[in-house]
Amino acid sequence: MTISELQQLLDCLKGEVVFERKIVGNAICLWFSVSPQSSNAQCLWLDVPWRLESADKVVASSYGFPWERDEGESAEQYRSRFDSACSKSNVVNKAQVVDVVVDHLTRDLTIVFQSGLTLKTFVVDLEEENWHFTDYRAGKRYGVSVAMIDVSTV
Numbered sequence: 438m439t440i441s442e443l444q445q446l447l448d449c450l451k452g453e454v455v456f457e458r459k460i461v462g463n464a465i466c467l468w469f470s471v472s473p474q475s476s477n478a479q480c481l482w483l484d485v486p487w488r489l490e491s492a493d494k495v496v497a498s499s500y501g502f503p504w505e506r507d508e509g510e511s512a513e514q515y516r517s518r519f520d521s522a523c524s525k526s527n528v529v530n531k532a533q534v535v536d537v538v539v540d541h542l543t544r545d546l547t548i549v550f551q552s553g554l555t556l557k558t559f560v561v562d563l564e565e566e567n568w569h570f571t572d573y574r575a576g577k578r579y580g581v582s583v584a585m586i587d588v589s590t591v
Contacts, residue, residue, distance in 0.1 A: 453534050454469065455467050455530055457473060458526055458527065465499070480571045544560045545560055546558045567581060573591060576591055577589070
């Protein structure tokens with residue numbers, strides 16, 4: 438698959454609404470228009486690093502998620518800190534996609550929302566997958582790194 442073909446594929450997300458945002462570790466996962474359990478779900482998974490911006494500030498980023506409890510911290514306190522870090526990106530829930538752009542050189546991904554928010558991922562490893570798009574209705578997963586676009590079935 439070429440980068441141009443991938444860009445055409447991702448153009449299908451224009452006009453779609455983020456049904457659900459999930460944080461897994463410090464990766465961000467966006468599910469579009471339907472429940473993740475739906476057979477026609479579509480999902481963008483962005484590994485680190487990523488950043489969510491408004492016009493005047495950084496709203497959230499993949500940095501700052503606590504990986505373990507601090508000394509003397511209870512499980513509940515740790516969970517509260519983690520949930521607080523996650524909640525900063527809640528603003529993308531129900532946000533409508535205006536544009537999706539894949540950089541032809543770096544494979545960095547930029548998602549622009551109608552609300553003025555922009556979500557960006559930055560490819561830092563030339564060999565390893567940095568983000569992927571899964572289209573369950575088509576039964577395809579598109580894993581993206583600088584070196585290649587890996588297409589597999591789901």
